[in-house]
Amino acid sequence: MKLYAFIFIFNCAHFSMPLDCFWNSCQYKKFSSKTPYNCIRDDIRDSVVKLDGCDVISIWTIIRHGKRSPGGNYSLYMKDAISLRNKVKSSYEKGTRFLCAQDVENLINWQVDSELFDKAHSLTREGYQEMFGIGKRLREAFIQLLDKVENGSYVIRSAYGHWVENGVIGFVEGLSNNKSMEIQHLAPQNDSLAVYYRCPKYMKEIRRHPKTYSEYDTYLENKEYLAAKKRIENRVGVELTNDNITGLYDLCRYAWSAIDNKPSPWCALFSMKDLEVMEYAGDLRHYYRNGFGNQLNVLMGEIVISDLYKKFIHAKDNRGVKIVAYFSHATMLDMVVSALGVFNDKMPLTGTFRNVNRKWRSSKVSAFAANLIAVLYRCGNVYKVGFYLNEELLTSMCDNGICSWQEFENKLIPFLNVTLEVCF
Ligand SMILES: *[C@@H]1O[C@H](CO)[C@@H](O)[C@H](O)[C@H]1NC(C)=O
Ligand SMILES: *[C@@H]1O[C@H](CO)[C@@H](O)[C@H](O)[C@H]1NC(C)=O
Ligand SMILES: *[C@@H]1O[C@H](CO)[C@@H](O)[C@H](O)[C@H]1NC(C)=O
Numbered sequence: 001m002k003l004y005a006f007i008f009i010f011n012c013a014h015f016s017m018p019l020d021c022f023w024n025s026c027q028y029k030k031f032s033s034k035t036p037y038n039c040i041r042d043d044i045r046d047s048v049v050k051l052d053g054c055d056v057i058s059i060w061t062i063i064r065h066g067k068r069s070p071g072g073n074y075s076l077y078m079k080d081a082i083s084l085r086n087k088v089k090s091s092y093e094k095g096t097r098f099l100c101a102q103d104v105e106n107l108i109n110w111q112v113d114s115e116l117f118d119k120a121h122s123l124t125r126e127g128y129q130e131m132f133g134i135g136k137r138l139r140e141a142f143i144q145l146l147d148k149v150e151n152g153s154y155v156i157r158s159a160y161g162h163w164v165e166n167g168v169i170g171f172v173e174g175l176s177n178n179k180s181m182e183i184q185h186l187a188p189q190n191d192s193l194a195v196y197y198r199c200p201k202y203m204k205e206i207r208r209h210p211k212t213y214s215e216y217d218t219y220l221e222n223k224e225y226l227a228a229k230k231r232i233e234n235r236v237g238v239e240l241t242n243d244n245i246t247g248l249y250d251l252c253r254y255a256w257s258a259i260d261n262k263p264s265p266w267c268a269l270f271s272m273k274d275l276e277v278m279e280y281a282g283d284l285r286h287y288y289r290n291g292f293g294n295q296l297n298v299l300m301g302e303i304v305i306s307d308l309y310k311k312f313i314h315a316k317d318n319r320g321v322k323i324v325a326y327f328s329h330a331t332m333l334d335m336v337v338s339a340l341g342v343f344n345d346k347m348p349l350t351g352t353f354r355n356v357n358r359k360w361r362s363s364k365v366s367a368f369a370a371n372l373i374a375v376l377y378r379c380g381n382v383y384k385v386g387f388y389l390n391e392e393l394l395t396s397m398c399d400n401g402i403c404s405w406q407e408f409e410n411k412l413i414p415f416l417n418v419t420l421e422v423c424f
């Protein structure tokens, strides 16, 4: 890292103004809820804790779907923004030097991947591979338990939505070494893995209420955001609206091919600082819409995570299954993680101040394929539960990620009585 910085400063000494090149720098890879899984994941095969005298007897996991193509109006903003390439080129040719030559060249040479716009809101090839990889690594990390997952010894269940369901096929391929497994599909009326759709109070007072986005709106007027916007305008060479910035940012994060470790050249229009600013805007939206910003969000997470307790009680009594794998959306991951009480900041997030040390990070909790894995250990007649987020030990839980059965119970038993009653 230090060497890099040195070379970089040396190279840039020739310019009158120091230039941040993107192509040869340490890139910032945290893009809120559109972060490719490979940019932030660990590897459960390396991180799994082996406890002396203990066997893993059951696993419970909830996984966000993998990378999908943009939906709604977002692809329109992106298509518009693609035309801004010509502006970048012409202002570079006129002699403005806000971008490095190689970055301009990479941007001009970039080609639209047909997958990006052909089918809106659909799982991409990369998304499928993300799911396959999680299944495969789980199998390898827990081969003693998962070598043969007989029918009846697992539950694989998908929330409603083809972009979720299509990925489950990839997960099963990886987990079962390509044997067929039964997948349970939920419909909108029984979608217990997207409970919020069945909570009218949430849909009306949170998800669709402008108040939820007020801190985000405040941030868009914040000096720090406006300064980032100005810098992006300088690099493009024209004035931009917030929709234009959204289009450019989405090109930066969607065109990133993380499986092949290929950065998106569109990110060159953003400095590291700009990307941190964009990430925070995403954090604010997720925090109030799905996270600690509203107690109702936490409550819905409690309903879903209470299933973990029930499943592990069964496993403890030898009536359980080897693995429970649920597939859902970013909203549900945000809620479940909030229910566990991790990444909870003392001070609520606001649009007037970006705390660089905040715990809440949408780039972690709601990245593509983001996942929570709980592992039940039997150690003689004692039980322990390990928690992992994105295949990394969730050290903020209990004793460095490993809970005693008592701690596990203390946390989850109160959730057993939570219902959607408050929604009506
Ligand atoms: C797209 O934008 C149009 C016009 O602003 C709006 O009427 C429509 O509801 C938007 N659609 C979605 C899916 O957000
Ligand atoms: C910029 O955004 C505005 C709306 O906010 C839109 O009308 C315009 O087409 C966009 N321009 C580009 C080049 O994306
Ligand atoms: C699994 O089987 C399918 C269908 O037979 C095949 O297309 C796919 O390549 C196989 N995957 C692996 C990892 O072997």
Ligand SMILES: *[C@@H]1O[C@H](CO)[C@@H](O)[C@H](O)[C@H]1NC(C)=O
Pocket (backbone or CB within 6 Å): 151, 180, 181, 182
């Ligand atoms: C297990 O279930 C799958 C999917 O329902 C089925 O295709 C397969 O034949 C079953 N295997 C056995 C051994 O019964």
Ligand SMILES: *[C@@H]1O[C@H](CO)[C@@H](O)[C@H](O)[C@H]1NC(C)=O
Pocket (backbone or CB within 6 Å): 184, 185, 186, 187, 190
């Ligand atoms: C959910 O509802 C659908 C449609 O009624 C049904 O086919 C499916 O079996 C149900 N799934 C579960 C897990 O109950």
Ligand SMILES: *[C@@H]1O[C@H](CO)[C@@H](O)[C@H](O)[C@H]1NC(C)=O
Pocket (backbone or CB within 6 Å): 413, 414, 416, 417
């Ligand atoms: C849950 O509800 C049952 C029945 O109403 C009650 O006996 C129990 O004490 C409650 N448990 C918790 C943890 O609130």
